[in-house]
Amino acid sequence: MQELAYMNGTIMPIDEAKVPIEDRGYNFGDAVYEYIASYQGKLVYLEEHLDRLDRSMTALSFPKMSRDMIRRAILELFEQSGIQRAGIYLQISRGVAPRDHAYPDDPQPQFMMTVRPVHEKPPEFRHNGATAITLTDLRWGRCDIKTVQLLANAMAKQQALEAGVFDAIFVSESGIVREATSSNVIIANDGRLITHPLTEQILPGITRQVILDICAERDLPAEERFFDVDTLYAADEVFLTGTVTEVLPIVAIDGRTIGDGKVGQMARKLSRALLESVGA
Numbered sequence: 001m002q003e004l005a006y007m008n009g010t011i012m013p014i015d016e017a018k019v020p021i022e023d024r025g026y027n028f029g030d031a032v033y034e035y036i037a038s039y040q041g042k043l044v045y046l047e048e049h050l051d052r053l054d055r056s057m058t059a060l061s062f063p064k065m066s067r068d069m070i071r072r073a074i075l076e077l078f079e080q081s082g083i084q085r086a087g088i089y090l091q092i093s094r095g096v097a098p099r100d101h102a103y104p105d106d107p108q109p110q111f112m113m114t115v116r117p118v119h120e121k122p123p124e125f126r127h128n129g130a131t132a133i134t135l136t137d138l139r140w141g142r143c144d145i146k147t148v149q150l151l152a153n154a155m156a157k158q159q160a161l162e163a164g165v166f167d168a169i170f171v172s173e174s175g176i177v178r179e180a181t182s183s184n185v186i187i188a189n190d191g192r193l194i195t196h197p198l199t200e201q202i203l204p205g206i207t208r209q210v211i212l213d214i215c216a217e218r219d220l221p222a223e224e225r226f227f228d229v230d231t232l233y234a235a236d237e238v239f240l241t242g243t244v245t246e247v248l249p250i251v252a253i254d255g256r257t258i259g260d261g262k263v264g265q266m267a268r269k270l271s272r273a274l275l276e277s278v279g280a
């Protein structure tokens with residue numbers, strides 16, 4: 001079992017992988033990423049991650065890269081690592097060019113990855129639920145593109161930790177609940193799920209979609225619509241969804257207890273269904 005890096009076709013130890021100082025990802029945040037997890041030696045939702053990567057690259061007019069080449073590189077890095085429960089962080093930047101806001105004429109994207117064991121969430125959060133604060137969403141206007149411009153997310157996560165809670169939930173100036181720093185937000189009321197619709201203000205989370213598909217298969221009502229922070233506080237259940245987050249119940253927000261303050265039925269049911277679907 002070995003943590004490894006991949007740089008433009010070469011696999012190496014992580015501390016040997018270096019980024020040139022004029023990489024546009026480094027200078028401008030001009031890079032996109034994905035984080036793909038494995039369970040028991042099998043990468044899950046790989047094609048969905050490749051679809052979203054392609055969407056992000058297209059949205060930023062990156063040159064087209066072969067999907068087969070990207071898939072092969074991911075699988076080779078994963079196999080060489082021998083890590084059963086792995087997290088592959090993949091980043092593609094527009095490439096290296098003298099610093100200039102305008103895109104270079106002939107961009108050569110840089111393709112980098114690392115593979116490490118997944119940094120699991122503390123089990124006590126899964127058993128008893130986690131806590132959160134809300135913060136005004138200070139991020140840019142294209143949160144649907146999975147770019148490395150994550151400073152506002154990092155600031156919000158840090159603020160949450162300093163406030164003694166697990167995460168921050170972004171709320172728009174007008175009070176609409178968007179998503180958390182690295183997860184989508186779903187609420188449940190009377191057995192009915194509600195989550196923010198797919199707009200430019202949230203990431204189209206793969207786990208969010210898996211949960212919506214599970215609901216559709218099981219005839220559980222789920223709606224994609226806007227809801228405000230008072231609806232969030234008054235929900236029976238709130239949970240976060242994400243590749244590492246999985247389904248994570250939130251039992252208090254801004255110091256207010258959600259529902260009865262315990263992990264709810266819906267979160268338990270959907271968490272089990274998600275883990276079944278990934279073969280955990």
Ligand SMILES: Cc1ncc(COP(=O)(O)O)c(C=O)c1O
Pocket residue numbers: 035179180181182183184203204205206207208241242243244
């Ligand atoms: C801002 C944000 N929202 C939602 C998600 C969840 O997405 P996924 O389920 O594809 O991991 C992430 C994951 O990185 C994220 O960064």
